[in-house]
Amino acid sequence: MYKTEITERVPLRLFGQPHTGPYMNLGPAFAQVAEMAGKAGLWPHAIGMAGVYYDNPKLTPPADLRSFPAVAVKEGAILPDGMEQRVLDAGPYLELLHVGDYAGLAATYGYIYDEVLPASGRTHAPLPSYELYLNDPNEVPPEELQTLICIPLNP
Numbered sequence: 001m002y003k004t005e006i007t008e009r010v011p012l013r014l015f016g017q018p019h020t021g022p023y024m025n026l027g028p029a030f031a032q033v034a035e036m037a038g039k040a041g042l043w044p045h046a047i048g049m050a051g052v053y054y055d056n057p058k059l060t061p062p063a064d065l066r067s068f069p070a071v072a073v074k075e076g077a078i079l080p081d082g083m084e085q086r087v088l089d090a091g092p093y094l095e096l097l098h099v100g101d102y103a104g105l106a107a108t109y110g111y112i113y114d115e116v117l118p119a120s121g122r123t124h125a126p127l128p129s130y131e132l133y134l135n136d137p138n139e140v141p142p143e144e145l146q147t148l149i150c151i152p153l154n155p
Helices: 027-039 102-120
Strands: 004-009 012-016 046-053 066-073 084-088 091-099 129-133 146-152
Touching: 004 102, 012 027, 012 046, 027 046, 027 066, 066 084, 091 102, 102 146
Parallel strands: none
Antiparallel strands: 004 091, 012 066, 012 084, 046 066, 046 129, 091 146, 129 146
């Protein structure tokens, strides 16, 4: 169905704002983070947009889902006022490139957890999963959106 790969990721530094609520309603939160980054002159120091997801939506009520919409930044970037920093751990990650509308991400996660992880013999580490958004939904049609899903693995 999808190509997956296990990679060793380096630490990833993020500037953003915590959010609580349904994962599928994060568009305005991402827009706010992008606007703050623009006003702070952060884009020359940015790698791209990212989202950190702390809870399993199958187990946590939508209103209680915790996330961190953010901008992934290069070394030397200075944290702007009004934003918080998170640093994601280095280590082994399962990566999968989802191509298509964000609405299809839930099915892709189902494939990862129901098929890929059990077949790999690896388990999810007690760290949050994250997504890197490789293109802009304001610039490409939904079917061309590219989302790199990164699932932390136990060694």
